[in-house]
Amino acid sequence: MIALYKPSLRSLEQRTWVQPRPSANLSYDDLSCGSVEHREVTVKLRKVLVQNYRSIVDSGTAEIEDGVTVVIGKNEQGKSNFLKAISAFNEGQHFSPNDLPNHLRPDLEDRNASEIPVVTLWFALEAQDRKRLAGVIRNIDLVAELKSVKHYGNNYGFSVVSLAGEEGRIEYAPPDLSAPLEQIRKTAEDLRSKLHAHASRLPPFASNGEKIDQITSALLTSKPDPTDLDNVIKTFTTSIKVLTGVD
Numbered sequence: 001m002i003a004l005y006k007p008s009l010r011s012l013e014q015r016t017w018v019q020p021r022p023s024a025n026l027s028y029d030d031l032s033c034g035s036v037e038h039r040e041v042t043v044k045l046r047k048v049l050v051q052n053y054r055s056i057v058d059s060g061t062a063e064i065e066d067g068v069t070v071v072i073g074k075n076e077q078g079k080s081n082f083l084k085a086i087s088a089f090n091e092g093q094h095f096s097p098n099d100l101p102n103h104l105r106p107d108l109e110d111r112n113a114s115e116i117p118v119v120t121l122w123f124a125l126e127a128q129d130r131k132r133l134a135g136v137i138r139n140i141d142l143v144a145e146l147k148s149v150k151h152y153g154n155n156y157g158f159s160v161v162s163l164a165g166e167e168g169r170i171e172y173a174p175p176d177l178s179a180p181l182e183q184i185r186k187t188a189e190d191l192r193s194k195l196h197a198h199a200s201r202l203p204p205f206a207s208n209g210e211k212i213d214q215i216t217s218a219l220l221t222s223k224p225d226p227t228d229l230d231n232v233i234k235t236f237t238t239s240i241k242v243l244t245g246v247d
Contacts, residue, residue: 043123116153135175137171188236189216219232
């Protein structure tokens with residue numbers, strides 16, 4: 001929970017309460033990891049940096065505590081804009097020229113919108129988070145935080161912060177293709193049996209016996225890289241189509 005206050009001479013008057021807990025649902029698709037299965041994991045929001053947003057040029061990095069985080073400031077000092085910026089991090093919200101600081105707008109509009117940072121969030125990883133992300137991010141056990149930046153162009157950038165505090169690019173773990181590959185092999189074996197049976201019934205097709213074994217064996221014994229799997233399937237399909245004597 002984040003609370004906004006403005007100080008007065010006599011007391012600290014409550015200004016605004018924001019109810020959402022400091023956590024966020026981060027899906028694997030948001031990370032553009034290309035995983036076969038869409039998964040979602042809830043991670044804790046730990047730090048926020050707002051830049052180039054309305055009245056805020058640079059908020060400095062704000063720590064988000066468990067329970068309640070208090071933002072204190074006079075009227076028109078950017079407390080509400082700070083929260084609006086965090087909300088604008090959501091994928092469905094988009095920045096417009098009116099969101100840029102007035103005195104910086106001419107210069108910022110001349111820059112590449114995809115390179116102008118607006119909201120930067122750091123998400124802490126706990127043991128259960130690492131377990132769920134183990135199949136997506138390489139060396140997840142060495143990652144302390146996920147960092148994400150939403151730019152003025154409404155594009156996102158993602159990186160990781162190691163346990164040693166060093167920031168680096170996300171290296172995605174290769175997807176586990178053992179199950180689909182096993183299914184492909186079973187299909188190839190079944191196809192080989194059917195093609196040989198067809199060759200025994202149709203003399204013009206019988207000359208393909210050796211080719212059938214070569215084509216299917218190549219698929220059965222191959223261990224393709226995930227990025228090359230499509231090419232392996234296309235090669236197999238093309239080879240089947242050029243068999244002679246097909247009725």
